[in-house]
Amino acid sequence: MIHVEHVTKRYPGARGAVxxxxxxxxxxxxxxxxxxxxxxxAGKSTLLGVIGLLTTPDAGTVVLDGRDCTAMSNRQRDELRSELVGIVPQLPRLFPELSALRNVELARRTPDRVATERLLAHVGLADRVDHAARTLSGGEQQRLSLARAIVNGPPVVLADEPTSGLDDRNAEVVGTLLARLAADGAAVVVASHDARMRAHATRTLELTVRSAA
Ligand SMILES: Nc1ncnc2c1ncn2[C@@H]1O[C@H](COP(=O)(O)OP(=O)(O)OP(=O)(O)O)[C@@H](O)[C@H]1O
Ligand SMILES: [Mg+2]
Incomplete structure (x- = not known):
């Protein structure tokens, strides 16, 4: 589902490339x-951005569901992303004034209030459905952000530190949910150094910090 080959990314910096x-x-x-x-x-978020077609690598190839994204226009990337990829960013990007329910419903291809309430209950937000996103705690916003990302059942799920703000019980909820999405047929990539998350992984990739040569 996800094929990434020799991708690299550097950014220019005042003291040489990063x-x-x-x-x-x-x-x-x-x-x-x-x-x-x-x-x-080490590049965890950068890698997720490259896989999710948000960041164009300097070199290398990204193929999603058999489609080579290297030469795609921005518009083609946007279309492919919305068709295939659900992204949980490191910092939640929600509509602050809208309710938890509306935040998820807006992302849903076909509105279904009942299904959205069920999904919110699944991430432990049953009693926050009508609360404005800005009034939710950091961990609650993170779980709302996860619900938003998976509402359309994308075959590729990318989650950036999805358990970082969570207590053990909710970290377990999120880890189990992501593992379940994989078991149900998604390709899931999680950036995390959280052992509680790693316990749910089928594989781990370790990135190491490098300085520019
Ligand atoms: N847009 C950018 N411009 C310049 N440098 C960047 C940019 N994005 C990332 N970097 C640099 O690239 C390196 C990797 O960043 P990245 O966010 O991928 O790390 P990370 O592994 O996700 O870290 P963290 O665990 O802190 O989230 C960092 O040194 C960062 O400063
Ligand atoms: Mg990061």
């Missing part, structure tokens, strides 16, 4: 949950 992502290759099939680990700055 290696955001060292040469990286990976394959993730449906049914797998890959945990991308590595210390802060």
């Amino acid at each position: 290696v955001a992502l060292p040469p990286t290759s990976l394959d993730v099939r449906r049914g797998e949950l890959l945990c991308v680990a590595g210390e802060s700055g």
Whole structure:
């Protein structure tokens, strides 16, 4: 489902280039949950951005569901992303004034209030359905962000530190949910150094910090 070959990303910096992502290759099939680990700055978020077609790598190839994204226009990337990929960003991007329910309903292809309430209950937000997103705690916003990302059942799920703000019980809820999405046929990639998340992974990839050569 996900095929990544020799992708790299650098950013120019005042003291020379910053290696955001060292040469990286990976394959993730449906049914797998890959945990991308590595210390802060190792390139975990950059890698998720590259897989999710938000960041164009300097070199290398990204193929999603058999479609080579290398030469695609921005519009083609946007279309493919909305067709295939659900992304849980490191910092939730929600509509702050809208309710939890509306935040998810807006992302849903065909509105279904009952199904959205069920999904919110599934991530532990049953009694926050009508609360404005800005009034939710950090961990609640994270779980709302996850619900939003998976509402259309995307075959590729990318989650950036989805358990970082969560207590053990809710980290378990999120880990189990992501593992379940994989078991049900999605290709899931999670950036996390959280052992509680890693416990749910079928595989782990360790990124290491590099300085520019
Ligand atoms: N847009 C950018 N411009 C310049 N440098 C960037 C940019 N994005 C990332 N970097 C740099 O690339 C490196 C990797 O960043 P990235 O966010 O992928 O790390 P990470 O592994 O997700 O870290 P964390 O665990 O802190 O979230 C960092 O050193 C960062 O400063
Ligand atoms: Mg990150």
